[in-house]
Amino acid sequence: MSTYLASLGTTALLYCLLALGLNLQWGHAGLLNFGHIAFFGIGAYAFALGGQFGMPLIAALLLGSFAAATISLVLGFASLRLRTDYLAVVTLAFAEAFRIILSNVPWFGGPNGITGVPRLFGEFDAQTFSWLWLALLSFTTLAIAGPMLVLVRSPFGRVLRAIRDDEVAVAGLGRSVFRFETLTLVIGSAIAGLAGGLYASWVGYIVPSQFVPMQTFYVWIGIILGGSSIGGALLGTFAITALLEGTRFLKDVGVIVLAADQVASVRLLVVGAMLILLVRFKPAGLRPFDELRSARNWLRNQPGATVANGATSDRPRASVKAVQ
Amino acid sequence: MEQALVSGLIGGLLIALVALGLTLVFAVNRFINASHGSLITFGAYFCLAFLGMGFEMWAAVVAAILCSALLSIAVRKIIFEPLDGTGAVSCLVASVGAMILLEAVVGLVWGYEIRSFGLPVRQNFQIAGGVVLPVYDIFAGIAAILGMLGVWSLLGSTSLGRSMRAVADNPMLAELSGVSRHRALLATWGISGALVGLGGVSLGLHGPITPLVGWNMLLAAFAAAIVGGLGNVWGTIAGGILLGVAMELATLLIDATYKPVGALVVILIVLLIRPQGLFARAERI
Numbered sequence: 001m002s003t004y005l006a007s008l009g010t011t012a013l014l015y016c017l018l019a020l021g022l023n024l025q026w027g028h029a030g031l032l033n034f035g036h037i038a039f040f041g042i043g044a045y046a047f048a049l050g051g052q053f054g055m056p057l058i059a060a061l062l063l064g065s066f067a068a069a070t071i072s073l074v075l076g077f078a079s080l081r082l083r084t085d086y087l088a089v090v091t092l093a094f095a096e097a098f099r100i101i102l103s104n105v106p107w108f109g110g111p112n113g114i115t116g117v118p119r120l121f122g123e124f125d126a127q128t129f130s131w132l133w134l135a136l137l138s139f140t141t142l143a144i145a146g147p148m149l150v151l152v153r154s155p156f157g158r159v160l161r162a163i164r165d166d167e168v169a170v171a172g173l174g175r176s177v178f179r180f181e182t183l184t185l186v187i188g189s190a191i192a193g194l195a196g197g198l199y200a201s202w203v204g205y206i207v208p209s210q211f212v213p214m215q216t217f218y219v220w221i222g223i224i225l226g227g228s229s230i231g232g233a234l235l236g237t238f239a240i241t242a243l244l245e246g247t248r249f250l251k252d253v254g255v256i257v258l259a260a261d262q263v264a265s266v267r268l269l270v271v272g273a274m275l276i277l278l279v280r281f282k283p284a285g286l287r288p289f290d291e292l293r294s295a296r297n298w299l300r301n302q303p304g305a306t307v308a309n310g311a312t313s314d315r316p317r318a319s320v321k322a323v324q
Numbered sequence: 325m326e327q328a329l330v331s332g333l334i335g336g337l338l339i340a341l342v343a344l345g346l347t348l349v350f351a352v353n354r355f356i357n358a359s360h361g362s363l364i365t366f367g368a369y370f371c372l373a374f375l376g377m378g379f380e381m382w383a384a385v386v387a388a389i390l391c392s393a394l395l396s397i398a399v400r401k402i403i404f405e406p407l408d409g410t411g412a413v414s415c416l417v418a419s420v421g422a423m424i425l426l427e428a429v430v431g432l433v434w435g436y437e438i439r440s441f442g443l444p445v446r447q448n449f450q451i452a453g454g455v456v457l458p459v460y461d462i463f464a465g466i467a468a469i470l471g472m473l474g475v476w477s478l479l480g481s482t483s484l485g486r487s488m489r490a491v492a493d494n495p496m497l498a499e500l501s502g503v504s505r506h507r508a509l510l511a512t513w514g515i516s517g518a519l520v521g522l523g524g525v526s527l528g529l530h531g532p533i534t535p536l537v538g539w540n541m542l543l544a545a546f547a548a549a550i551v552g553g554l555g556n557v558w559g560t561i562a563g564g565i566l567l568g569v570a571m572e573l574a575t576l577l578i579d580a581t582y583k584p585v586g587a588l589v590v591i592l593i594v595l596l597i598r599p600q601g602l603f604a605r606a607e608r609i
Contacts, residue, residue: 032413034420078596085356085412089546090595096543097588104581217420224417261436268428275421279414280406 027228043196068193336568367524396517553601
């Protein structure tokens with residue numbers, strides 16, 4: 001059971017890594033990237049191929065990240081000048097093209113993918129393996145979230161949010177919107193590539209059907225749920241992934257009476273419904289931290305409060321505009 | 325070569341039919357509807373269901389088209405009407421949710437096995453030059469042409485068509501002139517649903533039916549609409565036919581499994597060089 005929980009946590013953290021990149025692209029720069037999973041896949045395949053050629057694991061991981069970043073550069077050049085909804089279509093098209101090519105080119109193993117991917121910690125027993133991986137992923141997520149937090153609060157982050165809110169104004173002030181957007185795409189894709197390499201190493205094999213657009217939409221729900229803050233995105237993605245992945249095994253526990261692929265359909269139903277409801281009612285996300293802040297302010301501003309006892313006049317500021 | 329041209333023409337007509345629905349919704353409602361593909365799937369499955377209930381083929385087709393239109397209107401009312409005014413991106417994301425939801429419903433109700441209409445196998449037509457044309461493909465092609473002609477006459481000659489065009493051109497001015505935006509939108513979604521239902525039925529005539537048929541067609545429809553210019557009716561039709569022919573011709577050079585990739589490459593190239601589409605007025609996208 002603890003092995004299962006550790007695996008669940010590892011999966012959720014992998015999605016969290018994806019969320020970090022996607023959150024930077026959408027929550028901060030306003031880029032609608034529906035093809036994010038493709039870079040996860042590129043990282044996984046690059047790692048697997050690197051491993052097959054005998055590269056040391058760390059080098060193969062970096063290769064995965066680098067490959068993803070480079071290809072995202074190409075995609076960015078072709079598409080970032082388009083407006084938001086066209087960008088979404090192009091990135092989606094790109095991800096699908098990538099998956100189809102992967103499924104068919106024999107060099108990448110075709111529909112059966114690549115097996116025998118070298119696994120870090122592979123020499124340990126199942127339980128230790130799962131806990132080691134959970135530790136590794138936790139460390140990696142924090143190690144990336146930290147600098148990301150700094151980046152987001154830096155002038156770079158401010159420019160990104162300005163681009164999200166008003167591209168024309170940013171261009172008028174002399175900043176190259178295209179360059180900032182490209183950099184954001186590359187950073188997000190590099191992280192996704194790293195996550196892909198880690199995933200390949202953890203699971204030991206990769207198949208093209210693991211890299212479908214639906215995965216990107218899972219992460220999307222996580223980000224929308226959590227709002228555009230980094231902590232929110234991580235929390236939201238962790239929660240949604242744990243929910244979705246955790247319910248895979250409800251049938252085994254005898255709770256549900258549906259057949260296995262019907263459970264998969266129900267899960268998809270929930271995902272679709274959540275997206276619709278979130279866009280309709282909570283486009284800026286559930287924003288757990290904002291709720292805490294407003295609760296705190298409410299407490300401080302009760303009758304009888306004076307500035308001396310801590311009354312504040314500021315209301316929680318929206319850190320992201322409602323989805324435009 | 326001639327075979328590829330003819331097959332491509334039929335395929336292109338189907339793509340054009342489906343893309344027409346997409347482009348109508350974009351023109352009048354101003355967003356890209358990702359759930360369009362799942363309505364195609366429903367079209368095919370509705371027809372399957374009616375056939376299963378014992379309807380004659382022609383009756384099943386008509387019923388399927390009607391149900392698709394109704395479903396499309398329901399989707400508009402329940403999901404997208406509350407989102408009026410929130411912008412193209414919100415609607416796009418919501419439409420992705422709608423796509424996932426609708427496809428899940430298809431999977432739940434009808435399962436994931438491959439189905440077919442179970443129609444009797446008919447002789448293929450032989451045309452000059454050794455070109456083979458399956459009978460059902462001819463039906464599909466004729467249906468597509470009729471559908472497009474129907475839309476053309478509707479848009480051009482009826483007051484409903486005029487109100488749709490007015491709302492597409494300038495919603496506020498249309499409303500000031502007394503055109504009911506609400507009615508125009510309902511009509512647009514209904515017509516789009518009907519077109520797509522017909523497209524789904526044609527797909528079913530063309531090949532096997534799985535819950536993914538709509539998704540596979542969706543990307544080609546996107547490509548066609550983008551090539552022709554989103555919102556541009558004739559451009560989209562031309563784009564669809566061009567795309568169908570191009571994709572078939574491409575199979576002469578590369579493996580047939582890469583056909584969808586062709587559509588995607590077309591999207592990328594067109595958006596890179598002329599994002600407003602080949603047939604649209606030059607404008608910034």
